[in-house]
Amino acid sequence: xxxxxxxxxxxxxxxxxxxxxxxxxxxxxxxxxxxxxxxxxxxxxxxxxxxxxxxxxxxxxxxxxxxxxxxxxxxxxxxxxxxxxxxxxxxxxxxxxxxxxxxxxxxxxxxxxxxxxxxxxxxxxxxxxxxxxxxxxxxxxxxxxxxxxxxxxxxxxxxxxxxxxxxxxxxxxxxxxxxxxxxxxxxxxxxxxxxxxxxxxxxxxxxxxxxxxxxxxxxxxxxxxxxxxxxxxxxxxxxxxxxxxxxxxxxxxxxxxxxxxxxxxxxxxxxxxxxxxxxxxxxxxxxxxxxxxxxxxxxxxxxxxxxxxxxxxxxxxxxxxx
Amino acid sequence: xxxxxxxxxxxxxxxxxxxxxxxxxxxxxxxxxxxxxxxxxxxxxxxxxxxxxxxxxxxxxxxxxxxxxxxxxxxxxxxxxxxxxxxxxxxxxxxxxxxxxxxxxxxxxxxxxxxxxxxxxxxxxxxxxxxxxxxxxxxxxxxxxxxxxxxxxxxxxxxxxxxxxxxxxxxxxxxxxxxxxxxxxxxxxxxxxxxxxxxxxxxxxxxxxxxxxxxxxxxxxxxxxxxxxxxxxxxxxxxxxxxxxxxxxxxxxxxxxxxxxxxxxxxxxxxxxxxxxxxxxxxxxxxxxxxxxxxxxxxxxxxxxxxxxxxxxxxxxxxxxxxxxxxxxxxxxxxxxxxxxxxxxxxxxxxxxxxxxxxxxxxxxxxxxxxxxxxxxxxxxxxxx
Numbered sequence: 001x002x003x004x005x006x007x008x009x010x011x012x013x014x015x016x017x018x019x020x021x022x023x024x025x026x027x028x029x030x031x032x033x034x035x036x037x038x039x040x041x042x043x044x045x046x047x048x049x050x051x052x053x054x055x056x057x058x059x060x061x062x063x064x065x066x067x068x069x070x071x072x073x074x075x076x077x078x079x080x081x082x083x084x085x086x087x088x089x090x091x092x093x094x095x096x097x098x099x100x101x102x103x104x105x106x107x108x109x110x111x112x113x114x115x116x117x118x119x120x121x122x123x124x125x126x127x128x129x130x131x132x133x134x135x136x137x138x139x140x141x142x143x144x145x146x147x148x149x150x151x152x153x154x155x156x157x158x159x160x161x162x163x164x165x166x167x168x169x170x171x172x173x174x175x176x177x178x179x180x181x182x183x184x185x186x187x188x189x190x191x192x193x194x195x196x197x198x199x200x201x202x203x204x205x206x207x208x209x210x211x212x213x214x215x216x217x218x219x220x221x222x223x224x225x226x227x228x229x230x231x232x233x234x235x236x237x238x239x240x241x242x243x244x245x246x247x248x249x250x251x252x253x254x255x256x257x258x259x260x261x262x263x264x265x266x267x268x269x270x271x272x273x274x275x276x277x278x279x280x281x282x283x284x285x286x287x288x289x290x291x292x293x294x295x296x297x298x299x300x301x302x303x304x305x306x307x308x309x310x311x312x313x314x315x316x317x318x319x320x321x322x
Numbered sequence: 323x324x325x326x327x328x329x330x331x332x333x334x335x336x337x338x339x340x341x342x343x344x345x346x347x348x349x350x351x352x353x354x355x356x357x358x359x360x361x362x363x364x365x366x367x368x369x370x371x372x373x374x375x376x377x378x379x380x381x382x383x384x385x386x387x388x389x390x391x392x393x394x395x396x397x398x399x400x401x402x403x404x405x406x407x408x409x410x411x412x413x414x415x416x417x418x419x420x421x422x423x424x425x426x427x428x429x430x431x432x433x434x435x436x437x438x439x440x441x442x443x444x445x446x447x448x449x450x451x452x453x454x455x456x457x458x459x460x461x462x463x464x465x466x467x468x469x470x471x472x473x474x475x476x477x478x479x480x481x482x483x484x485x486x487x488x489x490x491x492x493x494x495x496x497x498x499x500x501x502x503x504x505x506x507x508x509x510x511x512x513x514x515x516x517x518x519x520x521x522x523x524x525x526x527x528x529x530x531x532x533x534x535x536x537x538x539x540x541x542x543x544x545x546x547x548x549x550x551x552x553x554x555x556x557x558x559x560x561x562x563x564x565x566x567x568x569x570x571x572x573x574x575x576x577x578x579x580x581x582x583x584x585x586x587x588x589x590x591x592x593x594x595x596x597x598x599x600x601x602x603x604x605x606x607x608x609x610x611x612x613x614x615x616x617x618x619x620x621x622x623x624x625x626x627x628x629x630x631x632x633x634x635x636x637x638x639x640x641x642x643x644x645x646x647x648x649x650x651x652x653x654x655x656x657x658x659x660x661x662x663x664x665x666x667x668x669x670x671x672x673x674x675x676x677x678x679x680x681x682x683x684x685x686x687x688x689x690x691x692x693x694x695x696x697x698x699x700x701x702x703x704x705x706x707x
Contacts (some may be wrong), residue, residue, distance in 0.1 A: 319603075
């Protein structure tokens with residue numbers, strides 16, 4: 001981490017820890033605005049922080065780690081790719097319909113905390129993204145299984161601005177970063193619990209079966225974190241279609257093993273509403289679907305690799321990093 | 323600790339920097355491999371156990387063995403990451419690097435760090451030429467994962483030493499010119515105390531090598547008898563009694579390389595070849611899943627290498643990469659067998675490689691530290707126990 005990233009991590013980490021999964025838009029969004037985190041990816045000349053995707057990874061990962069119930073990640077991406085410094089923006093994972101003459105008719109799905117936001121960036125029907133004023137569309141409320149707002153917007157010939165940036169891929173990259181953070185948090189909770197909880201006269205941590213499960217969990221969390229770093233580093237250099245696909249696939253796999261073992265180690269208490277494991281695990285399950293599940297990204301990546309052919313695989317892979 | 327600080331930090335992720343010379347090195351290795359030609363796809367699988375002295379000498383001539391060693395001892399004073407690039411290229415191509423692999427990976431470096439001047443001069447330049455090969459004398463008949471229970475002894479005899487005992491599962495002993503053995507030099511010492519490392523020429527009187535044939539009929543392992551093998555004082559490697567510390571450092575080198583996830587790469591390449599023509603979504607999904615895993619493991623493995631290059635000892639991270647890597651290269655044959663209808667007995671190349679790896683892959687999570695031992699190390703790193 002650079003010194004600047006360390007400062008960013010300290011600031012965001014401290015703030016996110018106090019906000020956590022209990023935060024609400026009405027009570028707490030002002031705290032995010034106060035530190036201008038939405039301007040993280042916005043160029044300095046546009047009034048932003050001018051951060052890279054590696055800087056964004058630091059913040060997004062911590063948002064996942066603390067299960068912050070605010071659209072920090074989404075606001076930062078929306079501002080970054082739209083270039084807008086004013087108003088709250090957010091992103092969506094789906095946009096189906098027709099875009100003609102700068103007007104979009106259709107539905108936007110998987111909009112993150114869209115209610116009350118000023119503008120929204122959604123995938124455009126024929127590639128790229130479209131920016132629309134949320135007030136122009138009819139909003140249908142919907143929450144993810146983790147209770148995070150994921151609205152549906154019905155659009156009837158509303159004016160949109162088309163941009164080249166791929167909001168879907170960037171949303172996937174953000175989810176990988178959040179998954180990496182949330183897995184580390186769930187691992188930390190599980191290790192702490194195993195060291196504290198006594199059964200048969202000794203801590204759970206003394207049982208080899210529990211140790212081996214947590215070691216497996218740690219490897220998966222490490223893989224998700226390395227995948228996030230690899231994709232962010234690639235994105236910081238420019239474009240990262242291979243890396244984002246691979247990272248989302250790898251992170252999604254880590255979610256399965258990680259959440260299962262976190263709950264297994266915690267036993268029944270981890271399954272209660274009262275115990276703070278589910279804000280992490282339920283988000284992890286939701287994020288696994290969002291911005292491309294395994295079938296989506298593997299279809300995409302598998303097609304590319306098969307078309308390039310067996311003898312191109314290794315040269316292509318190494319060409320990504322030099 | 324400030325709020326929000328991650329306390330369980332197992333794998334420090336950071337951006338990777340690859341050497342500027344990487345593209346040239348890749349081109350050099352690819353040309354060498356193409357020129358040598360590896361027609362049999364089975365030979366490309368698990369290739370770092372496939373000896374081919376002619377290829378080793380070719381690599382030596384090209385300056386691709388002992389890359390980081392001092393020029394004074396035949397090395398080439400390249401960076402550790404340059405060496406990493408060469409290793410991953412060789413493994414991905416399925417090059418037959420088995421003869422010199424151990425000498426290049428650990429024995430040469432160990433001798434350069436701890437060996438006497440006489441032993442360094444005797445062995446290391448030949449290793450760098452790809453002519454001198456090594457084996458590692460660790461396991462014994464009653465000492466497998468529990469390495470601290472070794473019983474092979476070294477007793478003083480005038481200025482020199484006499485070694486007596488037996489080593490087993492010794493990979494490459496039948497091709498090797500030299501072994502570095504961990505033995506008990508203090509009679510009656512317990513566990514990891516009183517252990518020392520010695521350089522043993524494989525043609526020394528009293529050294530006998532007997533093959534152990536594996537379940538495929540292959541010969542990789544050996545039993546090595548050491549019957550009153552007389553060694554000069556210079557054969558002691560490092561300090562007497564410091565063997566355990568030296569071996570632990572050596573194990574970090576042994577566990578951290580790209581060979582710990584690339585052993586099944588030949589099967590993946592054949593799978594992609596099969597998927598090229600087949601318009602099968604399920605096959606492509608499998609290709610993508612394995613490619614995503616390969617991409618991630620490559621970053622993790624290179625990250626460990628770059629930390630070692632900076633003089634850090636990322637022992638925990640290396641252990642995690644080996645565990646994940648072994649699980650990956652072990653899972654691949656089963657996944658391919660489930661997805662593709664092909665006979666593992668051949669004659670199609672995909673089937674032949676599959677059949678070979680199905681049978682060889684159980685050893686992947688045994689060699690260089692069993693899965694159970696690795697997970698124990700990771701658990702301790704997490705602060706459990």
